[in-house]
Amino acid sequence: MDLAGTIRDVADFPVEGILFKDITTLLKDPQALQETVDRMAAYAGSRDVELVVGVESRGFIFGMPLAYKLGCGFVPVRKPGKLPAEKISESYTLEYGINTLEIHVDAVSEGLRVLVVDDLLATGGTALATCKLIERLGGQVAGAAFAIELGFLNGRDQLNNYDVFSLITFD
Amino acid sequence: MDLAGTIRDVADFPVEGILFKDITTLLKDPQALQETVDRMAAYAGSRDVELVVGVESRGFIFGMPLAYKLGCGFVPVRKPGKLPAEKISESYTLEYGINTLEIHVDAVSEGLRVLVVDDLLATGGTALATCKLIERLGGQVAGAAFAIELGFLNGRDQLNNYDVFSLITFD
Numbered sequence: 001m002d003l004a005g006t007i008r009d010v011a012d013f014p015v016e017g018i019l020f021k022d023i024t025t026l027l028k029d030p031q032a033l034q035e036t037v038d039r040m041a042a043y044a045g046s047r048d049v050e051l052v053v054g055v056e057s058r059g060f061i062f063g064m065p066l067a068y069k070l071g072c073g074f075v076p077v078r079k080p081g082k083l084p085a086e087k088i089s090e091s092y093t094l095e096y097g098i099n100t101l102e103i104h105v106d107a108v109s110e111g112l113r114v115l116v117v118d119d120l121l122a123t124g125g126t127a128l129a130t131c132k133l134i135e136r137l138g139g140q141v142a143g144a145a146f147a148i149e150l151g152f153l154n155g156r157d158q159l160n161n162y163d164v165f166s167l168i169t170f171d
Numbered sequence: 172m173d174l175a176g177t178i179r180d181v182a183d184f185p186v187e188g189i190l191f192k193d194i195t196t197l198l199k200d201p202q203a204l205q206e207t208v209d210r211m212a213a214y215a216g217s218r219d220v221e222l223v224v225g226v227e228s229r230g231f232i233f234g235m236p237l238a239y240k241l242g243c244g245f246v247p248v249r250k251p252g253k254l255p256a257e258k259i260s261e262s263y264t265l266e267y268g269i270n271t272l273e274i275h276v277d278a279v280s281e282g283l284r285v286l287v288v289d290d291l292l293a294t295g296g297t298a299l300a301t302c303k304l305i306e307r308l309g310g311q312v313a314g315a316a317f318a319i320e321l322g323f324l325n326g327r328d329q330l331n332n333y334d335v336f337s338l339i340t341f342d
Contacts, residue, residue, distance in 0.1 A: 010255035020255045028244035057228035065239040073199035084181035
């Protein structure tokens with residue numbers, strides 16, 4: 001089906017001049033939801049994934065059904081202060097300011113093949129920080145999967161050490 | 172399996188005196204993740220659910236695999252400022268302060284049987300606000316499903332107009 005056609009463009013969100021790709025219209029369409037998860041899972045299967053890591057909070061949306069379908073565990077990577085137990089963090093710069101992500105230290109077993117999942121690949125900063133967190137815990141990044149890629153932001157360049165999959169690319 | 176045994180207690184999180192129920196240890200266990208989703212889905216099936224609504228952000232974690240397994244659409248209810256298109260909001264009081272939740276106005280079709288999903292039933296304020304949002308859009312609340320219920324907080328009392336299911340209860 002035409003998955004791209006199920007995504008809604010919202011002008012000037014979150015700030016003026018940005019054309020926001022709204023996935024809520026894809027998610028509420030049962031057929032689009034099934035196809036999105038099935039195709040991301042097919043990619044994950046081809047990469048022998050053993051654990052799924054989803055980035056807060058829209059990475060949870062696609063990461064959890066993938067983990068369920070693949071029979072893997074799921075690990076959330078979260079914004080500061082949300083994870084309760086012992087954790088490590090990675091910071092990365094954005095156009096305006098710095099973001100920080102955290103993961104529990106016991107989240108990834110040594111050598112496990114891990115899939116990074118988020119809804120959107122934009123500049124790649126979030127995904128790269130997530131890959132670093134996984135590697136610091138001894139995991140192998142088996143791949144990174146996104147529902148949407150904004151090709152014009154060249155996020156793949158930041159992730160050139162990794163295998164990257166996206167379902168829908170906007171150029 | 173002993174699902175309750177896969178949940179980690181973390182003392183004094185997020186504030187002193189609170190014993191936090193950490194679901195990340197359940198989620199990273201593939202068997203516990205499968206069983207949790209399967210049992211919540213069995214409940215949803217018994218309620219003829221047509222749409223799943225998950226509350227930001229841990230409601231996304233259980234809501235999406237349920238929607239996938241049931242062949243339904245999924246709708247996120249979010250904190251203020253996160254949803255890009257036209258929306259309505261509900262506020263509710265907490266012990267300290269007020270919380271507000273938002274839903275897109277086109278998220279629920281008239282008459283649809285909707286399942287509310289969150290990780291935890293505590294005082295019930297979040298779930299009740301979510302039920303009200305669904306009903307204001309013309310949806311029917313077919314039930315509310317939680318992975319964990321803190322029985323001693325009596326959240327069910329707030330939801331006595333609705334069918335409530337929880338997988339693991341701590342008294």
